[in-house]
Amino acid sequence: MREVSSEIERERKYELSPKAGIPRLTGTGKVRAQEAPVERTLDATYYDTTDFRLARAGITLRRRTGGTDAGWHVKVPLAADTCQELRLPLGEKTTVPGRVAALLRAFTLEAKLRPVARVRTDRFTHRLADAAGRTLAVLADDHVTGEVVGGTTLRLDRWRELEVELDAQAAPRLLDKLDRTLRKSGAKDVWWPSKLRRLISDEVPDRSPRARTSHEVVHAYLREQFQRLRRADLGVRVEAEDSVHQMRVAARKLRSTLKTFKSFVDKKAAARVAAELKWLGAELGPARDVEVTQARLRARLDDVPTELLFGPLRQYLTRDFARASETGLARAREALAGKRYLALLQAMAALLETSPPTGKTGRKALRKPVRKAARKLHRAEAATQGLTGDELEKALHEVRKKAKRARYAANTVRPVFGTKLRTWRKHVKAVQSTLGEHQDTVVDRTALRHLAIAGFGENQNTFTFGLLHGRDEAEAAALRSRFADEWRTLNNGTRPAWLKT
Known part of the structure; x- marks a missing residue:
């Protein structure tokens, strides 16, 4: 989708008393200048389905005018303090464009997207720069007025919010340093992950x-x-x-x-x-x-x-x-x-x-599926004994698949048995990783044979492809030896008594 641009944002948001002055961040980390504010007015309409499928998935869709990035924005959280923002051109229509709806199909399941909230923000941005004048971050002082559109309750709200966003080239640790200074100045954590979630908190529980x-x-x-x-x-x-x-x-x-x-x-x-x-x-x-x-x-x-x-x-x-x-x-x-x-x-x-x-x-009900997955893994390994050539490679691939299933089973029950299964899971992962590398050599050799045949048909020298094929065979043998060692470690390693096979 060529019209879509993408940007990774690293930011934190805070609440600040309406009467408080803007915090001074000069001297924090490498910040040597905090420029005078630049004022902009932003108008945003937020869209979601009637049952808030996007909000429940942590996704935000808005159409915003004003500022330097007017357009359709899709925000996707990636980790703490980090999100990805996808941007598309504004266009004249206020209904959600088909190409935007297509992006979100997995979340909406083709339910209609409608306006759910409108937010007007008077934003005052302060550029934070280092001694050389390079931008490190931007501090935004937002005075927000929001209203819910539709829904089961009418909600109007006004609040003040601070947002500090790092420049793409700034060191991530600067965010922590700015955080400490902002808190000393009276800034507090925002409870809601976005302006929209604050407005629709009655519709979509936050936890x-x-x-x-x-x-x-x-x-x-x-x-x-x-x-x-x-x-x-x-x-x-x-x-x-x-x-x-x-x-x-x-x-x-x-x-x-x-x-x-x-x-x-x-x-x-x-x-x-x-x-x-x-x-x-x-x-x-x-x-x-x-x-x-x-x-x-x-x-x-x-x-x-x-x-x-x-x-x-x-x-x-x-x-x-x-x-x-x-x-x-x-x-x-x-x-x-x-x-x-x-x-x-x-x-x-x-x-x-x-x-x-x-x-x-109870907890015991979770043991049986994990134990069964572990037994299937051991049976798959036993089936490799005495095999050679292609048959061995296929059997080892089956061991790899059973190791994945056993590891996924351990991941599923981690909230209950995480500590007890930690060593066993680590050993299963080692087996899976080694056999994954082994399977890569199998796939590589198939591709190399294809390339060699195609090159030979065009009168090209395909010696090097043969050389790589031989190297992959040697690597596969070394990986099988490593797998044997890791399997012994898995068999002899620590595990709960109920997982003994």
Whole structure:
């Protein structure tokens, strides 16, 4: 989506008494100048669905006029003090443009977006600069008037808010130093993560209840991964780096958890969703596989001495993988635009809203699925004994998949058994990582064979591709040896008595 621009913001917000003077930050860290305020008036209309699906997911959508960045803004929290803001041109219409709605499809599930609040801000910005005059941060003194549009309650509010936003080149630790000075000047934490959430606090509670039963523990993990999948969906739509990978991982974790902890959810609904998540993973797979293989082979070429490089190797990689990459991304984008994917999202959302089945709800109920996942991992490893060649490689790939499922199971129950499973989980992760590298060599060798055959057909010298193939075979043997050592460590490592296999 070419009209979308993206910016990472590092900022903190504070409340300040309406009568208090603006804090002086000169002398804090490298700040040597606090310029006189520049006044701007900002008018923003916030949009959401009738049941506030964006707000519940932590997403903010607004149409803002005034200031230097007028337009449609989508804000996505990334971590504490950090968010990503996507910006699109303002346009003349006040209804949400189709391209904006498409970005948020995974969150809205195509429910209509309507105005939910209007906010007018009289903003006074102070540039904070170092001794050389370089901008370090901007301190904004916001005098806000807001009103809720629609909803079940009428709400009008006025308040004052401070916001300090770091420049992209400023050191992150400056935010902590400015924080200390602001607090000494009377600034206090804001309770709400955004101006919109303050206005609609009656509609959308700010805190989620703590998971207490085993069912709630499982559902909390599922909600977390569903949120990750939807945010990665947004990244794929704006072609953000690594988004396809993140989306594929979230889909895999959801599918694994639904299968491992099937007694904690509606089994029939979970089975249907898991099947669709497998389909989604297959649609995303080619784009990610091409990305990984291309990066690995380029790195491999960098390690080859110049005298052993024959033929236009990098051109071959660029040509072959560019075509495959575009095909893979087109397939992923087509899947995300389709009705089948929308139905998957709707089914997952409905599953999370469904009351869990009745049954045991104590800590012990969570042990059985983890123990079962661990036993499947051990059976998969036992099945590798005596195998060689392609059969061994396929069997080790199965061990890797079972290790992932066991680790995901441990992650799910971390709120309950986190300390007791820490060592075991670490050892399972080591096994999974080593076998992941091993599988990469398998994929690499397939790609290298394809490249060598194509090059030979064009009368090119393909010696170097053969050299890399041989190196990958040697690396695979070393990784199998490392796996054997890590498996012994896993078998002999610390774990709860109930996890003994």
